[in-house]
Amino acid sequence: MAHRTTFTVDTRGRGTCDITARVAAALDGAPALDGVAHVFCHHTSASLVLCENADPSVRRDLETYFARLVPDGDPAFEHDAEGDDDMPAHLRTILTQSALLLPVARGRLDLGTWQGVYLWEHRTAPHRRRITVTVLT
């Protein structure tokens, strides 16, 4: 059976949160074999991205870019029950990923040198987000 663990992340509102170490830790107890790790975010207004992990300006530019690509309070949007950031949060999630699938070599994450795993909160208010990691070998 696949090795499965779940954890939660308390976000501070819109922005990226490095969860690489938590995903790596979720592999503890999985067999030391080759395979893949599936990382899944159980929400439609937060997503996962593999992003450059060395220079924080990359994540700042990511915010700048997506704020322009999917403007909060766009008058074209009908769905704003939870505020100006409601529909943009859904769109930002769909334009990125709810799931990442990462290679595992001998039981350890095998990412590129500059690849970090980020939870991206798209709502402006803090939220508790549930993440499930499933290791398949």
Add this chain to the structure above:
Amino acid sequence: MAHRTTFTVDTRGRGTCDITARVAAALDGAPALDGVAHVFCHHTSASLVLCENADPSVRRDLETYFARLVPDGDPAFEHDAEGDDDMPAHLRTILTQSALLLPVARGRLDLGTWQGVYLWEHRTAPHRRRITVTVLT
């Protein structure tokens, strides 16, 4: 061996079609174990999205947004053999997903409360789309 099933969906032209129940049904007969379900769309002009499943205005706004992001009949496009929606359908597919990978707990889909699985037809005419679900445990 992985548990694999295939089904087809007849779309009504551009728009989203909730296939959550069909994906869930594709898990029947798979072992009641933890794992993941891979949902794959065998086409380059229709895609899969995990989207908010409670308020239909979210899917309407999704159409509104993507119609603006990737305009039909854009004069910059060379590839229009099948019409104004031809190249936009390929781009909308690439900006979203051909495959979704969903967590499975004890043989059942383990989605978030508000997550639905949608086939998104990007062509304006109806099409028959083939979907394969593979369960890995």
Add this chain to the structure above:
Amino acid sequence: MAHRTTFTVDTRGRGTCDITARVAAALDGAPALDGVAHVFCHHTSASLVLCENADPSVRRDLETYFARLVPDGDPAFEHDAEGDDDMPAHLRTILTQSALLLPVARGRLDLGTWQGVYLWEHRTAPHRRRITVTVLT
């Protein structure tokens, strides 16, 4: 244990490179069973796309569209240490995919008729890119 192979691709700078045959060849030696193939690009400035494989104008339009969607040298970007194409390469990667998960039937790739697997180099200069294929059955 999953069947895992790694290969490199030397790109010619920005553009798509058809790696379908190399991914198919990476399945040699895997069991002739149903499952999925995970294709992963270990970089944050090149990505993978499933794209129409018949008409080269589709990939030309893809370049045209993304060059407009994520302009090189955008003055809004702070991160330009490696040039005008630095931050756009990260954004183009995030808007597409670092990983593709493809269905496998009896040990062979089971793609749609018009689906090809492309490595998409987003930097203007040539780079050597590492790809890992993991077959899960």
